[in-house]
Amino acid sequence: MSFDGMFTHAMVNELNQNLSGGRISKIQQPFANELILTVRSNRKNQQLLLSAHPSYARVQITNQPFANPAKPSTFVMSLRKYITSAIVQNFRQLNNDRVVMIDLSAKNELGDIHDYTLITEIMARHSNIFLVNKENGKIVDLIKRVxxxxxxxxxLLPGDDYKLPPAQNKINPFATEDENITSLSAKDIREKYEGIGLxxxxxxxxxxxxxQTLDDFIQLYQNDLYPNTANSNSKHKLGFFPILxxxxxxKINTYSSLGELLDNYYLDKARIDRIEQQTKSITHRLDIILKKDKSKIKKLNKQLDQTDVxxxxxxxxxxxxTYMSKIEHGSSSITLTNYYNNEEVTIKLNPEYSPSLNAQSYYKKYRKLQNSIPHVKEQLEITTNEVNYLESVLASLEYVDIDDVDGIVEELIDSGYIKKKRKNARKKRKKKIGEDFKSTNGIxxxxxxxxxxxxxxxxxxSQKNHYWFHVKDIPGSHVILKTSDPDEQSIIEAATIAAYYSKARDSSKVPVDYVQIRNIRKPNGAKPGFVIFEGQKTILVDPDRQLVTNLKVK
Structure with missing residues (x-):
């Protein structure tokens, strides 16, 4: 389902249970459309995510890590000025709409208490986050100025009076008497009641x-929350739901809270989107190079096809x-017998050339093509390797974590695809190579x-007797199983990790090659990550996220 008014209602209840009465201790804006408030409540810090993303707008408690940008945005500066250390009075929903209001009480520099409302409007591309002065109803600041x-x-600018979004004039299902709606279709229900999605x-x-009645359905939202992901029976599309x-x-999976549910549901979607925000200019440049390379490969293959010619x-x-004596000067063509197969062949001639010059002209064309073939093959190999390399880089951006983007950027700088930005001289920390996991059997x-x-x-x-894993013929990470004598379970788990950290992450029955490192070599001048190997075995596995998560070294 979408984050409709019904889900919003359930989420507001969860937020009130966990964060009401808490104090805001930290405010950060890790990405353009997302705000993180660290709220100290019930003797622990909890992260409240407010998102105005055009596709993933939502409000939730999150356990995902977020980096704090070195330079805070104007919006964050405003929030820090007015609501740092503010007390969270309560969360409320506008009727059954996708508008979440957080009432805050904060002290100014003089110790006077002022009331504010932090409002998140979940409205697709019009989603926004406002800080409103509750005393005069004016917008202090907002995440998207219009x-x-x-x-x-x-x-929609600071200083404007805050005005609610256009009213839908529908019935709030949580504030109405129980009605008999057995005669209404799903479409009629959406048109009559506010905040009910497809x-x-x-x-x-x-x-x-x-x-059963509407009131029975409402009671489930009040008393029987059951956060889960599920496939729709008709469309077989995965969605997230607050009740069964x-x-x-x-049902596919269940979770202990709505926040945990959304963290897992949006894990890849939000991660990929954030990576795209950081690497948009880089991927655009690589896409242009890829497009040119693929066009070049077509032309080179076309040239190779001229071998028959x-x-x-x-x-x-x-x-x-051979038949020069039969050719009349000024002829535009001649038909001769091919003595290799006794078939008749018609040959075009240049009437301005002598018979000898016509023969030399065809020899010249032959030698030109013959001499070009080694160069064409060399260029085809170089360009094909570059395409494979760039596709592997772009594929890696689909499965790496946000913290790993810097390493990919450094790789592209070293490979000469992007220029190094000038930065203040800083002492570089020694980076850890790779992500660590441990198999069930401790390898x-x-x-x-x-x-x-x-x-x-x-x-x-890695040692020469360790085992190397990689998805077959698909861009992905190198995975090293650090043993010379792997058990079957560890082989399956290492192959599963290799399938998960590849472009085949969303597939099933992924073929993964594995071989000892002693059978791997890297050709001179090859692109980063490219190796050749022999004597490999292949295993079919499913990229099981839960298994990979469980094996990851915390």
């Missing part, structure tokens, strides 16, 4: 068809030389996070 020319309905309306339609939708979905030119030269496993690390692990750090 000029009056682009929004005539309400002001999946919720479909479940509610089936719910009341079985003789037993009539329209099939080359042999034909040689034959024409031979035949014209160490290490995964390269970029091609430079792949080279380091495979060709320099």
């Amino acid at each position: 000029s009056p020319e682009n929004n005539s309905f309400r002001g 999946d919720t309306s479909a479940e509610l339609e089936k719910f009341v068809e079985q003789g 939708f037993t009539n329209t979905t099939t 080359m042999n034909k030119y040689n034959l024409y030269g031979e035949l014209l030389t 160490d496993i290490t995964v390269g996070k970029n091609n430079l690390e792949n080279d380091q692990l495979t060709m320099k750090i």
Whole structure:
């Protein structure tokens, strides 16, 4: 399901249970559309995520780590000025809409108490986060400023009066008497009741068809929350749900809280989006190079296809030389017998050339093509290797963590694809190579996070009798199983990790090659991460995220 009004209602209840009465101790904005408030509540720090992302807007408690940017945004500076150390009074929802309001009480420099409301509007690309002065109703600041020319309905600049989003004039299902809605379709339910999305309306339609009431459905949201992910029975599309939708979905996983549910559901989506934000200019440049390279490969292959033409030119030269006495000067063509197969061959001639010059012209074309083939093959190999390398870099951005992006950027700088930015001279910390895992039977496993690390692990750090794993014919990380005598379980687990850290992460039955490192070598001048090997075995595995998470060394 989407983050509709019903899910928002459940989330607001969870936030009130966990954070009401807490104190804001830290404010940061790790990404353009996302705000993290660290709230000290119930003797522990908890992270409150407020997101105005156009696709993943939401409000939740999160356990995901976030880096604090070196330079705070204007919005963060405003929030730190007014609500640092503020007390969280409560969370509330605007009717059953996707608008979450956090009432705050904060002291100014003089010790006077002022009330503010931090408002998150979840409205797809119009999502926004506001800090509003509760005493005068004016916007103190907001995460997305919009000029009056682009929004005539309400002001979206600091100092404007805060105005609620346009009302839908629908019934709030949490503030109405129980009604008999057995005659309403899912579409009718959405049109009549506020904050009910597609999946919720479909479940509610089936719910009341079985003789239950709207009030029964509402009670589940009040008392029987059951955070889960599930596939819809009709579309087989994975969604997240605050209660069991037993009539329209099939349960996949359950979670202890709505926050944990969203962390897991958005884990890859949010990670990839954040990486794209950081590497947009880089990937754009690599995409341009890739497009040119692939076009070049087509042209080079087209040139290689001319081998048949080359042999034909040689034959024409031979035949014209052999039958030169039969050629009349000024002829535009001649038909001769091919003495290799006794077939008739018609050869075009330049009427301005002598018979001898026509023969030499075909020999010249033959030699030109013959001499170009080694160069074409060399260029084809170089360009194909570059395409494979760039595709491996772009693929790695799909499965690495946000902290590993710097390593990929460094790799591209070393390879000459992007220029190094000037920075103040700082003492570089020695970086740890790879990500560590441990098999169920206690064998160490290490995964390269970029091609430079792949080279380091495979060709320099690991021992020759260790085992190397890599998905078959697909971009992915090098995985090292640090043993000379692996058991079957450890082989399966190392292969699973290799499948997970590859472009085949979302596939099933992924083929993974494995071989001892002594059988691997790196050709001279090869791109980072490229190796050749022999004597490998292949195993089919599923990229099981839960298994990989359990094996990761914390």
